[in-house]
Amino acid sequence: MADRTDGVSRRAQIIDVAARLFEQHGYHETTMEMLAQEVGVKKASLYYYFSNKDLILVDIHEEMIDHLLEQARLRDSAGSPVDRLRGIIADLVGLMELFPGRLRIFFEHYRELPTDQQKAIQVKRDEYHGVLVAALRDGVAAGRFDVADVELTALAVLGMCNWTYQWLRPGGALSAAQVADHFMELLLSGIGSPQTLRTEVSGGALG
């Protein structure tokens, strides 16, 4: 009855199914029994591949952040600051299409990781943050960006992009690429009309 599969693909299948279930029901609401049933295997068999439930979560996290960092390292070395920023935004928003159903896990179940892995992931997240900050800083140095506070701007960009996991759905009205384009345009130009910019910003409250 049960299909035999080699160990590698079964393991990948477990992660895939787990990610889907975690996304649907949350990590804690998903029992190993549910997971086993969905995979088409008995619960005990899962422990042949993962010695405990947490490690499945760890795997999902590592897969995501490693992918992201790999992309980031490519972006980091070449191209103009503007293109690098555009690339980072496209990558971040693109996650929704590349890892449907995993992003929520990545953002919302980070704190349920074992402490050690939490730290390891954090280091990689910080590295990613650094890539974004570097792009902004280089852009400022090259006269391409006007940014008052690079760190804060980076956090704003991350927020804008990462928040898409709350509302962007693959196959919806907008593609990730469209959203990324719009965000880039928004970020570069702002939304103030010339009239507003004259009255609000030059004479505004900002020091």
Added chain:
Amino acid sequence: MADRTDGVSRRAQIIDVAARLFEQHGYHETTMEMLAQEVGVKKASLYYYFSNKDLILVDIHEEMIDHLLEQARLRDSAGSPVDRLRGIIADLVGLMELFPGRLRIFFEHYRELPTDQQKAIQVKRDEYHGVLVAALRDGVAAGRFDVADVELTALAVLGMCNWTYQWLRPGGALSAAQVADHFMELLLSGIGSPQTLRTEVSGGALG
């Protein structure tokens, strides 16, 4: 040994402590036993105030969204679109100082609410979204904003502001008001230098 308190304040105390514990350990990792101990009461007594665990979560959510909506309704009726937008951003970012430790619960434990309450909260969230969209739309009509896609821009603003729950800490280097100011400035002016705006946007890829 146990202090007598009138029902109202004990109830509020339970919500307070629960919010703190949920924030620290997550909803599921927080047991009624832990909560009771922290409140200084036996577990059974909690059920005198809340007939089940979920209802504590519901209360926390309602408190937050009701507060937010109340603010929003005030902003909605008066002032220029620019001021309304500024107000909304200040309100959203200000939540981190007003409800320290509750925001994470609000964003990350929404899906663990009972279905009925989930819908009720969603309705209010949608209303809030509508207030933001209206401010943007009115601003466009008044020639104050240049916005290609009002809905998408609203989501970008929400992302930027809401994401602060991930990094902004009360008592940190930046106050919520400062962050809100910076975000408003960023949103109005963008980060593109005049040079960049000439080359990237007018002749850019955006249709």
Added chain:
DNA sequence: GTAAGCCTACCAACTGGCCGGTAGACCAGC
């Protein structure tokens, strides 16, 4: 034969929740 892959059967521990009961404050009637 041996090892990877999977299963049956089981369990210890935990957790939300319930039930019956108690202490004390307050009130009414006599």
Added chain:
DNA sequence: GCTGGTCTACCGGCCAGTTGGTAGGCTTAC
């Protein structure tokens, strides 16, 4: 000023159900 009734606030003790996890054995492929 005593009695009985009622209400709030709280607790000890208990339990049904669930869950992650384990021990050990069968089977199929090579």
